[in-house]
Amino acid sequence: MIAYLLNKHKEKLMKILEDLDSTKHFGFALMFVEICDADPKLANSILGSPEEGLQTCDNLIISAQEALITQTDNKIYTLKKNVHARVFGLPTCPEVHRTDLPKPTDLGSFLQLSGLIVKTASMKVLEYRRDYECIKCKYKMTIYADHDMNYSINPPTFCKNPEICKGIKFKVVSTLDSTHCKDYQEIKMQEEGKTVSNHMWLILENDLVDVCKPGSTVTVCGIVRNRLKKTHVAGRPLLIEMTLLVNHLQVNNDVGPSTVSTIERNQQFESFWYKYRLYPLYGRDLILRSFCPQIYGMYMAKLAVVIVLAGGSTFHEEGDTNVRTRTEPHLLLVGDPGTGKSELLRFASTIIPRSVRVTGITSTSAGLTAAAVHENGDWHLEAGALVLADGGICCIDEFNSMKEHDRNSLLEAMEQQTVSVAKASIVTKLNTRCSILAAMNHKNSSDNLTESLGLSSPLISRFDLILTVMDKRDDDWDERVADYILNGCKYRSKFFEDKNNKWSLEMLQAYFSLIKSVNPKLSDAANTVLAAYYQLQRNNSISSKSRTTIRLLDSLVRLSQAHARLLQHKTVLIMDAVVVISLIEYGIGKDENSMGLDTEYFKDYPVDPTESYNKICETILSKLNLLGIQDDGDNCDAFPPHVDHKMSLKRKSDCFNNDERSSTKLKCNSKSVETETSVALKKTTVIKSDQKKESLKNSYEKHESVSDNSVKTILEQSKFQVRKRPLDKVKSFASCSSFSSESIFDSEEHEVDFDL
Numbered sequence: 001m002i003a004y005l006l007n008k009h010k011e012k013l014m015k016i017l018e019d020l021d022s023t024k025h026f027g028f029a030l031m032f033v034e035i036c037d038a039d040p041k042l043a044n045s046i047l048g049s050p051e052e053g054l055q056t057c058d059n060l061i062i063s064a065q066e067a068l069i070t071q072t073d074n075k076i077y078t079l080k081k082n083v084h085a086r087v088f089g090l091p092t093c094p095e096v097h098r099t100d101l102p103k104p105t106d107l108g109s110f111l112q113l114s115g116l117i118v119k120t121a122s123m124k125v126l127e128y129r130r131d132y133e134c135i136k137c138k139y140k141m142t143i144y145a146d147h148d149m150n151y152s153i154n155p156p157t158f159c160k161n162p163e164i165c166k167g168i169k170f171k172v173v174s175t176l177d178s179t180h181c182k183d184y185q186e187i188k189m190q191e192e193g194k195t196v197s198n199h200m201w202l203i204l205e206n207d208l209v210d211v212c213k214p215g216s217t218v219t220v221c222g223i224v225r226n227r228l229k230k231t232h233v234a235g236r237p238l239l240i241e242m243t244l245l246v247n248h249l250q251v252n253n254d255v256g257p258s259t260v261s262t263i264e265r266n267q268q269f270e271s272f273w274y275k276y277r278l279y280p281l282y283g284r285d286l287i288l289r290s291f292c293p294q295i296y297g298m299y300m301a302k303l304a305v306v307i308v309l310a311g312g313s314t315f316h317e318e319g320d321t322n323v324r325t326r327t328e329p330h331l332l333l334v335g336d337p338g339t340g341k342s343e344l345l346r347f348a349s350t351i352i353p354r355s356v357r358v359t360g361i362t363s364t365s366a367g368l369t370a371a372a373v374h375e376n377g378d379w380h381l382e383a384g385a386l387v388l389a390d391g392g393i394c395c396i397d398e399f400n401s402m403k404e405h406d407r408n409s410l411l412e413a414m415e416q417q418t419v420s421v422a423k424a425s426i427v428t429k430l431n432t433r434c435s436i437l438a439a440m441n442h443k444n445s446s447d448n449l450t451e452s453l454g455l456s457s458p459l460i461s462r463f464d465l466i467l468t469v470m471d472k473r474d475d476d477w478d479e480r481v482a483d484y485i486l487n488g489c490k491y492r493s494k495f496f497e498d499k500n501n502k503w504s505l506e507m508l509q510a511y512f513s514l515i516k517s518v519n520p521k522l523s524d525a526a527n528t529v530l531a532a533y534y535q536l537q538r539n540n541s542i543s544s545k546s547r548t549t550i551r552l553l554d555s556l557v558r559l560s561q562a563h564a565r566l567l568q569h570k571t572v573l574i575m576d577a578v579v580v581i582s583l584i585e586y587g588i589g590k591d592e593n594s595m596g597l598d599t600e601y602f603k604d605y606p607v608d609p610t611e612s613y614n615k616i617c618e619t620i621l622s623k624l625n626l627l628g629i630q631d632d633g634d635n636c637d638a639f640p641p642h643v644d645h646k647m648s649l650k651r652k653s654d655c656f657n658n659d660e661r662s663s664t665k666l667k668c669n670s671k672s673v674e675t676e677t678s679v680a681l682k683k684t685t686v687i688k689s690d691q692k693k694e695s696l697k698n699s700y701e702k703h704e705s706v707s708d709n710s711v712k713t714i715l716e717q718s719k720f721q722v723r724k725r726p727l728d729k730v731k732s733f734a735s736c737s738s739f740s741s742e743s744i745f746d747s748e749e750h751e752v753d754f755d756l
């Protein structure tokens with residue numbers, strides 16, 4: 001084992017030896033599988049009798065230091081005795097690697113657990129050993145603090161001198177120095193995704209103290225112990241609680257994809273987007289239909305919630321200054337009672353693994369941010385809803401029922417994504433990197449947004465999207481909703497007849513987890529559209545001042561990235577920007593709608609999403625004076641990331657056959673569909689000379705497995721011009737307007753007329 005330490009951990013040992021402070025405590029991380037390889041007996045003893053096994057590891061690290069000092073003969077090196085082996089990475093078997101909190105039968109076992117820290121007690125200095133001297137014979141004894149009795153030290157009752165002494169009086173001879181005291185902290189861990197009652201106190205000592213905050217997700221390895229509850233009253237039955245004496249702690253605070261997605265699932269999504277790559281808006285609407293299926297319609301509200309759940313892109317730029325820009329959008333649903341707002345929030349919280357749902361009536365600022373709690377004579381910092389939702393979403397229903405003061409405590413948490421705590425001599429900052437989804441009723445029917453919502457302007461401006469959900473009396477709509485509720489199963493089964501159309505809850509969870517790793521970048525064209533819309537809103541005298549701050553631009557970028565992410569696109573295109581602008585316009589309401597969009601239009605699912613998108617796109621771009629703008633051809637090739645760009649030889653040659661282009665009938669089905677690239681090329685490539693066209697065609701026929709990259713290279717080499725597509729044809733890749741949603745969902749094979 002010493003040889004292994006010297007070989008594999010020489011640098012770590014040198015660092016410890018070089019340190020000038022010999023009273024400091026050093027953690028020495030050791031991977032369990034490596035210990036297994038180097039010394040199987042020791043690995044066994046760590047699992048069998050962990051206290052002794054870990055002590056042996058500590059002694060071996062000290063011996064390795066001594067060996068290194070002798071080897072190097074460096075006089076600066078000083079031996080450090082306060083080293084602690086921190087063993088991690090236990091094998092993934094249920095005996096030692098747990099997803100649930102331990103049971104009484106696990107007492108004394110060395111386990112690996114994961115969970116969420118909900119409470120941290122203040123750091124303390126613990127006297128863990130005390131020296132006593134027998135007054136009669138001067139014999140010295142050391143008594144250790146008893147963990148099971150809450151670290152109490154009971155003085156000896158008789159002298160332990162081997163040369164029999166009958167002394168019963170002792171005096172304390174030790175001082176409260178570093179050899180007798182150690183840093184100590186207790187933190188409370190909760191099983192993730194379970195109720196608050198499933199929690200456990202973790203005991204941190206020495207170098208492990210103060211490494212995590214409330215709201216952190218951690219993976220810990222340690223020994224399961226029992227102790228007398230601190231609230232025990234003499235004479236009453238004993239109350240025992242379980243604790244974990246932590247040996248290794250790792251904070252997993254990176255907000256990334258969770259483990260829900262599997263390889264098979266990912267392949268399923270790949271083939272889904274492959275099927276809908278020519279008409280991604282159909283694919284998107286299919287996800288929306290599977291989202292909260294018990295609610296009829298609410299198209300725009302569902303779209304807004306789904307975009308917010310997808311979230312914006314995270315980029316780590318070179319020379320990162322560690323300043324984080326917010327990527328999580330916030331959404332406020334405002335509307336009449338009984339319009340399904342709460343249902344949407346409830347469904348959203350079931351999709352995202354880390355979600356907290358609260359209602360405004362019972363929430364206070366301390367409950368939402370953080371609270372300092374006095375318990376058993378000690379101050380504890382308790383995480384609030386936003387801190388616990390770090391990396392996920394926080395749904396706040398009945399937002400208007402919160403007191404003004406409590407609502408204002410959200411300001412820092414929403415923009416800076418932290419809460420600064422200065423309570424009961426605890427001064428710290430906790431992370432709140434989550435999206436807030438709030439729902440509320442209108443305060444009054446005033447035209448002024450601030451007045452009608454009854455919220456302050458700074459709070460309104462922090463919401464990326466404010467959507468109005470009205471309960472309009474409309475016979476046709478009422479009939480459809482009533483039909484859906486009463487004959488819901490019939491409706492749903494008709495749509496979900498094809499199993500491929502139905503996205504189960506598990507599938508939605510896996511998808512939203514998967515797309516967290518897609519980070520779309522803004523294209524120049526999308527940038528121009530967003531900037532033009534921002535300018536228009538700033539100059540619009542009827543726009544609400546609180547909705548047209550600089551935050552609007554940030555929101556536009558975030559939401560467009562989220563929409564592109566939802567479609568698993570690598571680049572934010574004009575389509576994403578236009579959809580987001582229409583959402584924001586829809587949220588503003590008809591009176592302030594600067595684009596003149598028909599807001600009623602969005603109440604139910606459009607029969608043909610592409611056609612409705614084309615109309616909106618035309619209206620928006622003409623208002624922005626950008627009718628000629630187009631997506632860059634290169635960017636278009638960039639999405640979706642998973643599309644297999646290999647085309648069949650026949651199809652490729654078809655692409656370049658100009659004579660047939662004018663009325664090509666393409667057969668699109670899930671098995672043999674042309675890639676977007678082939679259609680793009682079909683629509684855009686202008687072959688300048690027949691000779692070159694012929695040579696290119698021949699080159700395809702020669703090389704069956706030619707890839708799209710080769711297509712590009714060939715085009716470049718031949719200096720062919722790739723003409724940008726005219727706007728009316730390429731407003732989206734979904735410009736196959738002859739599709740009807742019915743035909744797409746019901747049949748496997750579709751005849752598409754490309755009018756080129």
Ligand SMILES: Nc1ncnc2c1ncn2[C@@H]1O[C@H](COP(=O)(O)OP(=O)(O)OP(=O)(O)O)[C@@H](O)[C@H]1O
Pocket residue numbers: 294295296297298335336337338339340341342343344439440441481484485
């Ligand atoms: N479009 C709809 N389709 C089907 N059911 C609906 C629809 N809108 C509302 N409901 C039903 O009406 C009931 C009330 O919905 P919910 O509690 O979500 O409303 P709310 O907007 O949150 O109301 P409040 O503002 O009073 O809290 C729920 O049972 C919901 O399923």
